[in-house]
Amino acid sequence: MMGAYFQNIKNGFTTVFEGMSITFATMFVRKETVQYPEVDITSNKTIAEKYKGSLMGMPDNYRGVLILENGLCTACQICQRTCPIDCIAIENAKCDKTKPTDKDGKPVLNRFTQKEAIKTRALTRFDINIAKCMFCGLCEAACPTGAIHHTKQFEMNRECQEDLVLRFVSDGEKEIAVKRAEEIEAEAEAKKAAKAEKEKEAKEKEEQEKGAEE
Amino acid sequence: MDATLISLGLNPMPAKIISMVIICLIVLIAFVTIGGVLTVVERRISGFMQARLGPNRVGPQGSLQWLADGIKLILKEDLIPDGADRTLFKIAPYFCLIGVFGTMVVFPWGSGVMVADLNVGLFYFISITALVVFGVLMAGWSSNNKWSLLGGMRAAAQIVSYEIPVGMGLLVPILFSGTLSMGGIMAVQGWAPWEWIVFQSPFTVMSFCIFFIGSLAEANRTPFDLPEAESELVSGYCTEYTGFRYAVFFLSEWANLFVLGGLTTAVFLGGGNLPDFLADYTFLSVLVYMAKVSVIIFVVIWLRWTLPRFRIDQLMNLSWKYLLPGAFVAFLGQAIYMLITQHIPAVQTTVAVLMFLVFVFILIRFFIRVRVNMREQQIPVNSPASDVPLT
Amino acid sequence: MTSALKTEYLTINMGPQHPSTHGVIRFILKTDGEIIHECDPDVGYLHRGIEKLAESITWQGFVPYTDRVDYVCAMNSNLAYCMAVEKLMGMDSEIPKRAEYIRVIVSEMNRISSHAVAIGAADMDMGAFTPFIHFLREREHINDLFEMICGARLTYNYICIGGVNADVSPTFLSKTAEFLDHFEPIVEQINRLISYNQIFIKRFADVAIVPPKMAIDYNLVGPNLRGSGVKFDIRKDKPYSIYPEVDFNVPIGTGRAGTLGDCYDRYMVRVEEINESIKIIRQCLKQIPDGETKAIVKSSIKPPKGHIYFRTETPRGDTGYFIVSDGKTSPARLKIRTGSFTGMSIIPEIARGVFIADLVAIIGSLDVVAPELDR
Numbered sequence: 001m002m003g004a005y006f007q008n009i010k011n012g013f014t015t016v017f018e019g020m021s022i023t024f025a026t027m028f029v030r031k032e033t034v035q036y037p038e039v040d041i042t043s044n045k046t047i048a049e050k051y052k053g054s055l056m057g058m059p060d061n062y063r064g065v066l067i068l069e070n071g072l073c074t075a076c077q078i079c080q081r082t083c084p085i086d087c088i089a090i091e092n093a094k095c096d097k098t099k100p101t102d103k104d105g106k107p108v109l110n111r112f113t114q115k116e117a118i119k120t121r122a123l124t125r126f127d128i129n130i131a132k133c134m135f136c137g138l139c140e141a142a143c144p145t146g147a148i149h150h151t152k153q154f155e156m157n158r159e160c161q162e163d164l165v166l167r168f169v170s171d172g173e174k175e176i177a178v179k180r181a182e183e184i185e186a187e188a189e190a191k192k193a194a195k196a197e198k199e200k201e202a203k204e205k206e207e208q209e210k211g212a213e214e
Numbered sequence: 215m216d217a218t219l220i221s222l223g224l225n226p227m228p229a230k231i232i233s234m235v236i237i238c239l240i241v242l243i244a245f246v247t248i249g250g251v252l253t254v255v256e257r258r259i260s261g262f263m264q265a266r267l268g269p270n271r272v273g274p275q276g277s278l279q280w281l282a283d284g285i286k287l288i289l290k291e292d293l294i295p296d297g298a299d300r301t302l303f304k305i306a307p308y309f310c311l312i313g314v315f316g317t318m319v320v321f322p323w324g325s326g327v328m329v330a331d332l333n334v335g336l337f338y339f340i341s342i343t344a345l346v347v348f349g350v351l352m353a354g355w356s357s358n359n360k361w362s363l364l365g366g367m368r369a370a371a372q373i374v375s376y377e378i379p380v381g382m383g384l385l386v387p388i389l390f391s392g393t394l395s396m397g398g399i400m401a402v403q404g405w406a407p408w409e410w411i412v413f414q415s416p417f418t419v420m421s422f423c424i425f426f427i428g429s430l431a432e433a434n435r436t437p438f439d440l441p442e443a444e445s446e447l448v449s450g451y452c453t454e455y456t457g458f459r460y461a462v463f464f465l466s467e468w469a470n471l472f473v474l475g476g477l478t479t480a481v482f483l484g485g486g487n488l489p490d491f492l493a494d495y496t497f498l499s500v501l502v503y504m505a506k507v508s509v510i511i512f513v514v515i516w517l518r519w520t521l522p523r524f525r526i527d528q529l530m531n532l533s534w535k536y537l538l539p540g541a542f543v544a545f546l547g548q549a550i551y552m553l554i555t556q557h558i559p560a561v562q563t564t565v566a567v568l569m570f571l572v573f574v575f576i577l578i579r580f581f582i583r584v585r586v587n588m589r590e591q592q593i594p595v596n597s598p599a600s601d602v603p604l605t
Numbered sequence: 606m607t608s609a610l611k612t613e614y615l616t617i618n619m620g621p622q623h624p625s626t627h628g629v630i631r632f633i634l635k636t637d638g639e640i641i642h643e644c645d646p647d648v649g650y651l652h653r654g655i656e657k658l659a660e661s662i663t664w665q666g667f668v669p670y671t672d673r674v675d676y677v678c679a680m681n682s683n684l685a686y687c688m689a690v691e692k693l694m695g696m697d698s699e700i701p702k703r704a705e706y707i708r709v710i711v712s713e714m715n716r717i718s719s720h721a722v723a724i725g726a727a728d729m730d731m732g733a734f735t736p737f738i739h740f741l742r743e744r745e746h747i748n749d750l751f752e753m754i755c756g757a758r759l760t761y762n763y764i765c766i767g768g769v770n771a772d773v774s775p776t777f778l779s780k781t782a783e784f785l786d787h788f789e790p791i792v793e794q795i796n797r798l799i800s801y802n803q804i805f806i807k808r809f810a811d812v813a814i815v816p817p818k819m820a821i822d823y824n825l826v827g828p829n830l831r832g833s834g835v836k837f838d839i840r841k842d843k844p845y846s847i848y849p850e851v852d853f854n855v856p857i858g859t860g861r862a863g864t865l866g867d868c869y870d871r872y873m874v875r876v877e878e879i880n881e882s883i884k885i886i887r888q889c890l891k892q893i894p895d896g897e898t899k900a901i902v903k904s905s906i907k908p909p910k911g912h913i914y915f916r917t918e919t920p921r922g923d924t925g926y927f928i929v930s931d932g933k934t935s936p937a938r939l940k941i942r943t944g945s946f947t948g949m950s951i952i953p954e955i956a957r958g959v960f961i962a963d964l965v966a967i968i969g970s971l972d973v974v975a976p977e978l979d980r
Contacts, residue, residue, distance in 0.1 A: 009536065011803040019520045021580055022798045023735055025587035027262040032742050035267075054596045056749040061771070063756035082904075084666030136669035136762045137755075141770065142904060150756065264738035360617050364639065364961070436732060437804055445625040445730045446962045520798070522805045523732030525962045526639060590794050595746055595787035602775035 030054065042152050058152050063135045065153040066128050068168040072100050072108055072147035073126070074119040079139035079148050087132035088139060088148075093181035095122035100145060110144045117145045122177040123169045130156055131164040241318045249469040250280030252511065256468070259512065260519045287464075290457035295358055298454070302356035307455070307462035309349030314466045316342035317473050322396050324486035324500035335396035336384060339477060340377070343432065346470070347373040350441060350451050353463070357454040365450025368526060369434065369441035375533040376431040376438075382541030383425030386418055386548045387411045387481045400485035408566040410484040413573065415565055417547035422482050424541050429478070431529070433470045436518040443523055475510035479503060483510075614642050617961075621650050625730050625965045629975035630949075632964070641964060644956040646949055652979040659939040664690055664906050665766055667936070672760035674941060675977040677722055680715035680751075681919035683764035684708055688845060689915035689926040690766050694908045701897040704768035705847045710781065710889045711751070711763060713882040717788070718747040719920035720828075720875045720882075727872055727969030728799050731808055736799040743791055746784050753777055766906065768899030782890055785883050792879055800876060809872055810863035813955040813967045820866065823951040826944040827922020828878060829971055832858040832871030839918040851888045853881045868970035875972070907932055921945050921977060945971075945978040 032053045040046035040057075047057035075092040098119050100108045107116045140149050158164050169177075220229045254269065254276055261268025269276040294303055319342075320335040322328045332338055347370055354366015388394060390411055391402040403410050412422045431438035442450030452463045479485060486503030488495070524532065555561045614635040620626030631647040655674055659667050671686040672679040691697045721744050725737035748758045754773050755763040763770050799805050815825065820833035830837060838855040840848040856877035858870030908930045916925035922944030929938040948971040956964050 008803065015797075015802045015804075016517075016521065017580065018583065019798045019802055020516060021583035022587045022794055023263040023516060023520045024580075025584045025591060026265055026735075026739070027259075029265065029588055029591045031262070031267055032265045032745065033267040054594070055745055056596055056753065059753045059756060061756040062752065078904075082663075082666065084662045084669060134669055134760070135757065136672075136760070137757075137770070138666065138669065138762070260734075264735050265742050266738065360615060367638075439732065440962075443732065443962070445732065445965050448623055519735050521733060522728065522799065522802065522808060523962075524804060525808055525960055527960070528804075528807055587794060590790040593787045593790060595784050596749065596780060597783065600776070600779045600783040602779050 061150075062152045062154075063137050063140075063150045065130055065151055065156055066133065066139070066148060066166070067151050067153075068126055068128070069147045069149075070123065070126075070168060070173075072102065072117075072145045073123060074100060074117055074145060074147075075121040075123045076144065078142050078144065082138045082142040084136065084138065085132050085134060087129040089125060089127040089129075090123065091125035092121040093124050093177050094184050095120065095177065095180055096184070108145050111146065112144055122180070124174045124177050124181075126168040128166045128168070129164065130166055131161050242315065245315055245318070245469050245472075246465060248472050249465040249467075250284060251277075252468040252471055253283065253464070254279045255511075256515050256518075259515050263516070263519045284461060287461040288458050292457045292459070293454075295454045297358040299356035299358070302352045303454075304459075306349045306352035306356060307459045307466070309352060310346050310466040311349075311462055313343055313345030313347075313349060314469045314473055316345065317477075320396050321473070321476055322400060322480045322485055322503070324496060324503045328396065331395055331397040333393070333395045333398075336388065336394045336399070336481070339396075340381060340384070343470075343473070344373070344377060346432075346466070349466075353455065354441075354451040357451070359454050361448045362451050362453045365441045365443075365447045365453070368443075368447075369451060371526070372434075372438065372440060372529060373432055375530060376428045376537075379424050379533060379537035379541050380428035380432060382538065382545060383421045383428060384481065385541075385545050386421035389545065389548055389552070390414060390418065396480055400480055400487065403484040403487055405484065405487045405489045407484075407573075408563070408570045409487075410482065412482040413566050413569040414562070415548060415551050416569070417544045417551060418482075419569060420540060421544040421548070424537050424544065425482070426478060428533075428537060429474050430514065430517070431533070433474050433514075434467065435471070435514055437521040437524050438529060439518075439523060440526060440529060471511055471514060472507065474514065475507040476503075478510050479506040612637075619961075619964070620647075625968065630968075630973070630978075632952075634961070634964070636961065639960050639962075641956055641959055641961060644953050644964065646952050648946075648949060649979055651975045653976075655980045656939050656941060659936050661935060663934050664908065664936065665904075667939075668765055669760065669762045672762055673976065674980055675919065675921065675924075675943070675974060676759055677974050677977075678712075678715045678719035678920045679759065679761050680711045680764060681719075681917065682924070683761065684712050684846075685915070685917040685919060685924045686926050687764050687766050688917060689913055689928055690906075690908065692915050693911065693913040693928060693930055694766075694906065696767070696900065696902075699900045700768055701900060702847075702894050703772075703896045704898045704900075706889050706893040707769050707773055707898060708764055709847055709851070710773075710886055710893070711754070711761075711769075713885045713889075714747050714750065714781070716882045716920045717879050718744045720879050723920070723969075723972040724795075724800075724872065724875055727966070727972075728805070730965045730969040731805060733799050733802075733805070736795050739791070739795050739798070743788055746787075750777060750781055750784065753780070765899070765902075767902035768897070770899075772898045778890055778893070781886065785886060789880070789883055792876065796876060800873065806862045806869060808962075808966060809869035809970065810867055812868045812959060812963050813970070814864045815866040815951065815955060817866065819951075819954070823954070824947045825922070825951060826947060827918065827920070828874045829871055829922060829944070829948055831855065832874045832970075833866035834858045834860075834870075839916055839923055843916070845915075845917060847889075850892070851885050853885050856881065868966050871970045871972075905934055907934055916942075919944070921948075921972060921974060941980055943977045943980070945973045945975075948973050949978055 030053055032055060034041060034047070034051055034053065034055060039050045042058050043060075044057040047055070075090060077090050077092070080086075080088045080090045099116055100119050102108055109115065110117045135150070137150060143149070156164065220226055224232070257279070258268040258270075258276060269279040272279045272282045294300055317339055319330050320328060320332050320338055350369040350373075351366045354362045354364075354369065357363070387399055391399045393399060399411075407413060411418055413419070434441050440450075441447075442452060447453075452460055455463060483506050486499035488499050488502060492498055614637055617634045617636060618631070619634050620631040621629060626632070629650045631650065633645040633647060634641055635643040653673070655670055658670060662670075668683060668686060671682040675682045688697065691700065721740040725740035729737040751761055751763070752758050754771060754777055755761045815823075815829075815833045817833045817835050820830050820835060825833065834857050836855055836857050839845070840853075841855055856874050858865055858874055860867075860870065861873055862869045910930060910932045912927070912929040914925055914927045916923050923942070924944065925942040927940040927942065928936050931937040952967060952971070956967055959967070
């Protein structure tokens with residue numbers, strides 16, 4: 001009983017002694033604080049310029065705000081279907097059959113089939129609601145041409161929620177695309193009509209020939 | 215100062231009053247500044263102990279943070295909760311303030327630098343600081359909040375219990391010096407560590423420990439910060455306080471820290487005593503005194519960021535089962551020790567030097583441990599050596 | 606003689622606005638002064654209906670949601686769901702070996718960071734703030750490593766149905782090894798700072814004792830169960846993934862500082878599990894083979910009709926996913942069974958007759974995580 005009493009006192013002093021030595025030691029080791037706006041954290045290289053601690057900068061595959069490279073997009077809507085929270089909204093219209101090319105002018109391959117990607121529809125609307133987005137990366141993984149991908153951008157303070165909806169297709173582009181789609185439609189219509197005419201003519205001709213034979 | 219005012223053509227009575235008011239203001243401003251600066255110091259030190267930086271934006275190295283905080287608190291809405299006892303709620307913070315600021319009267323700023331060297335100085339000191347408990351209890355009761363009430367009750371129980379070990383701990387220096395006056399107690403000590411009261415005998419060391427632990431509890435510092443235990447009682451007695459009244463509570467708490475350091479230094483650590491050949495430089499004495507106070511304050515802050523908190527029953531256990539018997543033993547032991555050695559000063563000096571050497575030995579042990587722990591924390595992580603180049 | 610003085614209990618509302626329940630849990634306490642007479646936990650403040658959400662999204666689309674089920678150990682949540690779906694599809698043998706190793710490495714790393722937070726939060730509830738920050742400092746390094754492989758720091762969505770989303774680089778492996786060498790002494794150091802501290806031991810020892818029988822009756826799982834001295838760990842007793850191939854111990858409570866099954870036992874089991882996890886990761890880093898990291902899975906899977914219950918050992922214990930499939934593109938019904946919920950349900954029983962300060966210790970030692978509790 002008495003032994004436990006003095007043991008308590010002794011333990012009290014020795015453990016406090018050890019604890020104090022640890023907190024005191026911490027005062028003299030490297031601080032881990034990153035003074036963020038002053039230290040550029042976007043990569044390991046930039047963070048090392050001003051920050052002497054041992055934390056890393058942002059990696060290249062960082063999942064920040066989504067961005068769309070309009071030139072690569074084939075308006076296939078796979079990302080829209082993959083997104084678990086429906087933050088992507090796509091509308092499209094018919095367009096001329098083209099092959100999207102990357103910056104160097106090489107044709108873009110479909111990542112899954114390894115065939116050249118073909119664009120048959122043009123975007124009239126591509127909105128990403130960043131307020132809803134949970135940065136899961138599923139759309140990036142599903143995109144066949146790599147048009148939609150994450151950036152290192154993460155500062156998204158805006159004045160209102162509407163500003164958080166990123167619009168990648170401007171009204172002008174939309175108008176052009178819609179106009180072109182209408183033209184294509186009209187052309188197709190005209191073609192169809194011409195074809196129908198031709199067929200009709202051919203039929204009539206046939207019938208005439210038949211009649212002549214008879 | 216009143217002499218100057220009288221020479222300006224004022225009557226003696228108003229002159230006295232005006233000079234008193236001016237002195238009070240000076241003291242108040244000095245304490246407010248000290249309390250404020252201590253909040254920043256505490257936050258910086260806690261930051262360093264947790265591998266972070268702490269506030270460093272306002273002013274050089276964050277030194278003006280306390281001004282920004284103060285302005286913010288004063289600009290906040292002053293809220294009195296519905297159903298609160300308005301009178302008590304309003305005056306409670308000032309009881310705390312008076313309890314702490316009242317000690318200014320006998321506060322020794324160095325050898326011979328004090329407002330009044332009362333012959334019952336220590337007694338006055340203990341009595342006036344007990345006023346704090348009234349403020350805390352009033353705040354807890356009047357807030358009409360159950361958490362506040364629990365906090366106030368805890369504070370009352372705690373401070374009442376710890377008054378006794380603190381008082382008993384102080385009896386040993388009083389026994390040694392034979393006086394209650396602050397100046398007298400400082401005068402019997404010398405400049406050298408082995409002439410301080412704390413190293414006089416094993417019993418004085420014991421009483422110092424008991425006094426220090428007890429006054430931590432009285433100042434509501436961790437591990438005894440139960441009245442405002444954040445994770446248990448929200449904010450304890452000051453849960454419902456906002457704005458200026460909260461600032462007053464805050465201020466008195468940190469000023470109390472300074473008072474704690476001052477009392478400990480004066481009574482146990484030789485105050486602002488200087489070697490004989492430097493005795494004329496009062497300024498130096500104040501400096502030495504302040505340095506010692508800073509060390510004590512640092513230790514208190516350091517303890518706060520190292521230790522967890524007691525539980526209320528363990529707190530009482532510590533007071534009544536450990537500190538109080540210890541204080542009695544120290545008191546009796548010191549009395550007997552002084553009786554035996556009163557005519558052989560050589561033994562007294564030897565014991566004092568020995569105690570000091572033990573302290574130095576513990577200090578060395580401590581720094582060895584610090585070095586070991588530093589090495590452990592410095593084992594590299596994310597070092598450039600671990601980068602595997604892409605092939 | 607009966608007391609003439611009539612007294613009544615003090616009813617206190619602890620939470621949701623309380624520093625130690627921070628907006629997500631609520632207790633209605635009936636106390637006699639500081640001693641709790643009755644404690645009534647109120648859950649549901651963080652309920653998001655994740656189980657119902659699963660019925661309207663695709664199988665793969667639900668993986669990011671499992672991150673949110675328990676964001677303190679998102680990797681383990683991912684793993685539990687993905688393994689359940691793989692089992693349902695009968696493709697659990699097709700998972701590449703390298704993917705299995707990566708899965709175990711990341712989930713054990715996440716176990717470390719989760720336990721670090723649990724221990725740190727328990728320390729913070731006891732009034733010691735420094736150990737918590739020290740643990741968070743180390744957790745940052747784990748987050749950095751995870752960010753390196755999947756680009757996110759908290760909700761990883763890294764483990765996917767069929768393997769893992771991306772291969773790990775050699776740099777990741779070497780940095781992980783370096784981190785473990787750095788972290789192992791730090792754990793012991795923080796133990797010396799807080800776990801072996803006399804005040805801390807006194808606060809945790811002999812508080813809220815859960816005997817083995819009671820732990821089983823209340824269906825406690827994971828470290829809470831092992832803290833009561835019951836040696837049951839899914840990784841050992843119903844092994845999955847590559848756990849049979851690695852060597853590790855299952856730490857159990859032994860009454861280190863007092864009685865078997867007190868708060869201190871539960872706390873120390875977590876500390877020792879960190880060391881066991883370090884051991885597992887070291888072995889995995891040595892044994893990890895080369896090869897593919899993902900089996901071929903269609904972009905829109907339709908598991909066959911049927912149901913499955915699959916359990917894994919997450920930091921908060923036995924997490925089970927019960928999934929019913931009707932052969933369509935989304936689950937017909939999904940139920941998550943979590944450890945925090947049973948941990949919470951034992952609180953009224955063990956919190957009787959303790960101090961208010963002890964209730965905070967109990968919550969800390971049971972490691973109740975609100976999002977997992979409410980889903």
